[in-house]
Amino acid sequence: MAIQPLINHSISRQIPRVMTARVARESSAISQVSGMAAPSLIPNFVKKGFDNSIDFLAKGIGKVAGNKHVQKLTKWCVENNVDYTQHLSAMCANVLNGFYMYNVMRSKKIEEEQKKPLMLNMFIGTVLSTIGGYALNGAIDKKLAPFEVAIKNHYGDRASDIMKGFKIAKSLMVFQLLYRFMCPVVATPIANHISNKIRDKKEGEKGSLTV
Amino acid sequence: MSVQLELNSNNLPKNRLKRYMGAMSCERLKVNQSAAVFKGQYESNKDDIINTTTGYKNSSRVSFSGDIKAQVGGFAEKLVKQKWFERFCDMAQKNSAVAEAVGALFITCGMRPLAIMAMPQKDEDKNRKAASHSIASGVTGLVFAKIAYEPFSLAMKKIKSALDEGNGRKYLGDAVDFLKEQASSENVQGAVKSAKKKATNWDCFNQLVTYGPKVLTSSILAAFTIGTMPYIDKYIIDKYILKKKPSKDDKPVFTTYDHFKYITFKSTPSGEEVFQNFKGALK
Numbered sequence: 032m033a034i035q036p037l038i039n040h041s042i043s044r045q046i047p048r049v050m051t052a053r054v055a056r057e058s059s060a061i062s063q064v065s066g067m068a069a070p071s072l073i074p075n076f077v078k079k080g081f082d083n084s085i086d087f088l089a090k091g092i093g094k095v096a097g098n099k100h101v102q103k104l105t106k107w108c109v110e111n112n113v114d115y116t117q118h119l120s121a122m123c124a125n126v127l128n129g130f131y132m133y134n135v136m137r138s139k140k141i142e143e144e145q146k147k148p149l150m151l152n153m154f155i156g157t158v159l160s161t162i163g164g165y166a167l168n169g170a171i172d173k174k175l176a177p178f179e180v181a182i183k184n185h186y187g188d189r190a191s192d193i194m195k196g197f198k199i200a201k202s203l204m205v206f207q208l209l210y211r212f213m214c215p216v217v218a219t220p221i222a223n224h225i226s227n228k229i230r231d232k233k234e235g236e237k238g239s240l241t242v
Numbered sequence: 243m244s245v246q247l248e249l250n251s252n253n254l255p256k257n258r259l260k261r262y263m264g265a266m267s268c269e270r271l272k273v274n275q276s277a278a279v280f281k282g283q284y285e286s287n288k289d290d291i292i293n294t295t296t297g298y299k300n301s302s303r304v305s306f307s308g309d310i311k312a313q314v315g316g317f318a319e320k321l322v323k324q325k326w327f328e329r330f331c332d333m334a335q336k337n338s339a340v341a342e343a344v345g346a347l348f349i350t351c352g353m354r355p356l357a358i359m360a361m362p363q364k365d366e367d368k369n370r371k372a373a374s375h376s377i378a379s380g381v382t383g384l385v386f387a388k389i390a391y392e393p394f395s396l397a398m399k400k401i402k403s404a405l406d407e408g409n410g411r412k413y414l415g416d417a418v419d420f421l422k423e424q425a426s427s428e429n430v431q432g433a434v435k436s437a438k439k440k441a442t443n444w445d446c447f448n449q450l451v452t453y454g455p456k457v458l459t460s461s462i463l464a465a466f467t468i469g470t471m472p473y474i475d476k477y478i479i480d481k482y483i484l485k486k487k488p489s490k491d492d493k494p495v496f497t498t499y500d501h502f503k504y505i506t507f508k509s510t511p512s513g514e515e516v517f518q519n520f521k522g523a524l525k
Binding site: 084093096112116131174193199 | 328336349357396413450460461
């Protein structure tokens with residue numbers, strides 16, 4: 032019985048210390064006190080490479096910031112108090128849907144007859160969602176006063192930062208909700224209605240030919 | 243706390259009067275020829291409710307907007323205190339592309355699967371597959387956003403810290419002054435207009451840099467989602483959710499038709515019904 036703990040002890044010595052979040056926290060705390068570098072799972076050369084690439088990207092962004100057109104656009108947005116988030120969000124969704132429409136148009140697998148209603152369908156969904164997104168976002172914008180007060184009360188100095196973030200998050204979520212959730216719900220019945228009409232028309236034409 | 247209201251019963255329709263009474267749990271006390279007096283019980287400490295309701299004395303209309311405002315205010319206060327709210331707002335400001343993906347995750351993994359599963363359909367597997375596709379698209383969207391757009395926010399963070407240290411010229415060159423100045427028109431157009439402005443050049447540029455790449459690369463994001471979907475279909479959904487037996491003939495498919503199939507949640511390609519099963523374009 033006395034041998035058992037000894038064996039356990041020797042085994043535990045041989046097992047290397049696994050890097051967990053807790054261990055990393057402890058070691059970083061120790062390093063802060065002692066001035067030694069904290070051990071990490073990621074090799075140094077990977078860290079340096081990543082850091083350099085971010086540096087390179089930051090310099091590229093600096094060049095973009097120096098561009099006159101970008102500066103003009105930014106100034107125009109700020110001076111006219113434009114809610115650029117909603118425009119960017121709508122633009123992103125429209126580009127994406129345009130891509131899907133183009134995909135349908137050039138597809139060889141989808142029959143020619145089906146292409147038009149499919150594209151029309153996407154178009155209706157996109158347009159409805161875009162209009163709805165702008166309308167809903169505008170309506171919510173008018174009722175932000177209680178949130179502004181609550182954020183001011185709760186965050187104090189950071190209130191302006193949080194409010195800016197809140198406004199951006201609100202615009203993003205409104206458009207996401209419409210494009211990803213409401214669009215399928217609204218577009219499907221309209222799509223089905225148009226589809227049925229087209230089908231009925233075709234069947235009528237076929238019937239008249241056979242008679 | 244009790245509040246007394248006087249309402250002009252001549253001008254007020256009876257059904258509306260009843261509705262107000264019901265909403266306030268009022269007791270009718272006294273009826274005159276011109277006015278009726280009601281007593282309502284409120285359980286609230288909010289001053290604004292009392293002010294708004296008593297402000298309508300001798301008026302023909304009663305508004306409960308004060309009550310609604312208090313409710314919205316209460317909701318706002320509760321929401322603002324949440325830790326995730328602070329984190330999400332921070333993320334939205336610093337990295338809106340990833341914040342959008344996180345928000346989309348909530349929709350695609352929560353609301354949409356629930357809505358799909360609630361739809362009555364003969365074939366339950368079809369609903370399950372559609373719900374799984376929704377979840378998978380949300381997760382792949384987040385993974386792509388984290389890989390592709392996170393570096394832009396890290397680079398902006400670096401620029402911001404350099405600006406704060408007064409070393410912004412290292413990255414920005416001559417554009418330092420442009421991003422440092424706070425809403426340039428403030429100085430020119432006076433304080434009246436500037437009071438409305440809350441965004442600065444930095445805010446706008448930050449948004450352009452962190453979200454702009456998403457606009458430019460949204461087609462690649464779509465291709466990534468579409469490309470990974472057959473594998474998720476074969477190795478996760480079919481295997482664990484539908485519990486199909488894998489056969490040797492099953493191969494991940496990449497035709498355009500099937501791409502559209504995944505967008506429309508169709509589980510089996512069947513000619514004419516493509517259009518009937520259309521359920522939105524954006525993944």
